[in-house]
Amino acid sequence: MLGLGDRPADAAVLTRMAQRIAHRGPDDSGLYLDQHVGFGFRRLSILDLSPAGHQPMYSADGQLVIVFNGEIYNYIELRDELQAAGYCFRSTSDTEVLLAAYRHWGPSCLAKLNGMWAFVIHDRGRGLLFGARVRFGVKPLFVHRGKDCWLLASEVKAILASGFYVRETNWRVAADFLIHGKLDETPATFFAGIEQVPPGCAFELRLDGQWRQWTYWSLSGLEPEPIPDVEERFAELFEDAVRIRLRSDVPVGVCLSGGLDSTAITCAMA
Numbered sequence: 001m002l003g004l005g006d007r008p009a010d011a012a013v014l015t016r017m018a019q020r021i022a023h024r025g026p027d028d029s030g031l032y033l034d035q036h037v038g039f040g041f042r043r044l045s046i047l048d049l050s051p052a053g054h055q056p057m058y059s060a061d062g063q064l065v066i067v068f069n070g071e072i073y074n075y076i077e078l079r080d081e082l083q084a085a086g087y088c089f090r091s092t093s094d095t096e097v098l099l100a101a102y103r104h105w106g107p108s109c110l111a112k113l114n115g116m117w118a119f120v121i122h123d124r125g126r127g128l129l130f131g132a133r134v135r136f137g138v139k140p141l142f143v144h145r146g147k148d149c150w151l152l153a154s155e156v157k158a159i160l161a162s163g164f165y166v167r168e169t170n171w172r173v174a175a176d177f178l179i180h181g182k183l184d185e186t187p188a189t190f191f192a193g194i195e196q197v198p199p200g201c202a203f204e205l206r207l208d209g210q211w212r213q214w215t216y217w218s219l220s221g222l223e224p225e226p227i228p229d230v231e232e233r234f235a236e237l238f239e240d241a242v243r244i245r246l247r248s249d250v251p252v253g254v255c256l257s258g259g260l261d262s263t264a265i266t267c268a269m270a
Contacts, residue, residue, distance in 0.1 A: 001038040001162075002129060002150040004209045009038025013162050018042050020161035021154060024069075032056035032065055036207060037122050037129065039067045046071065049249050052091035059099055060090070063125045066099045069154050070117035070139045073244040078112060102130070107202055110216050114244065118197070120152060129205040135217045137199030144194045150205060156194055168192040242268040 001009050001017075011033055018029060018040035025042025027049075032039040041055045056067050072078070075094035082100050083089070089096055094115070101109040102121055110132055118139035120131035131152070133141045144151045146164045153159050160167065170192040177183055177190075187195035197203060200217040227233050242265055246252055254269060256262050 003036040004148050007148040009033050014038045014040035016161050017158040021158045041067045048091050048093035053093035057095050065122040068095045068119040072115040074114040132202035133197045135200045141197040239268050
């Protein structure tokens with residue numbers, strides 16, 4: 001939440017929003033308030049189950065605060081690189097690695113991430129919120145620009161619970177879905193005034209309400225390259241993708257339907 005004008009961040013509003021999506025994070029909850037900026041969080045613990053992985057998470061100097069939904073699969077490699085650059089870590093969580101990566105590389109840290117994410121960082125030194133959504137949109141991030149505040153959330157229902165949004169149907173989106181059975185790959189949602197941050201996009205939201213958004217990754221921007229021994233290369237990439245996703249401090253399972261994809265994943269895990 002970012003309050004505009006005389007509107008401060010409201011703990012009651014943030015608590016209500018977080019409780020509405022408690023199913024997303026049953027293990028822990030957290031709240032952060034700093035004048036006009038506020039974060040509410042529900043945690044599903046996967047890496048570093050200790051209180052050191054609590055969110056919202058602060059940098060050591062308190063100048064950066066993050067809420068992060070997702071996983072950074074290559075967090076071990078990034079942590080080693082950042083430690084070599086002089087960073088000291090207080091936890092074994094990927095959240096702290098992401099926070100340090102932003103501190104070290106700024107917004108260009110996104111190019112170094114292997115994972116799935118939607119996150120927002122309060123950069124107190126720069127006086128803004130920085131956020132991003134993963135390349136293919138695996139993790140959601142919704143945004144509403146109200147009269148006197150901005151609201152961001154992992155689900156629309158959290159924005160509906162805020163009390164700052166009056167429900168209004170986006171009839172164009174509803175008609176496209178009902179008539180054609182599809183949803184356009186656009187930021188629009190079924191709710192007028194609530195949009196998604198597009199996949200592969202990042203943003204900066206200044207404390208005066210100015211919003212700047214850009215695309216940091218696009219499939220159309222990739223140049224095709226000839227790949228010799230494509231079957232062997234695919235097998236290497238596939239097995240590596242499965243292996244790196246097995247990093248976890250909780251038991252890992254697999255849904256085996258009997259189809260080709262789940263069977264291949266199960267074999268790669270074995």
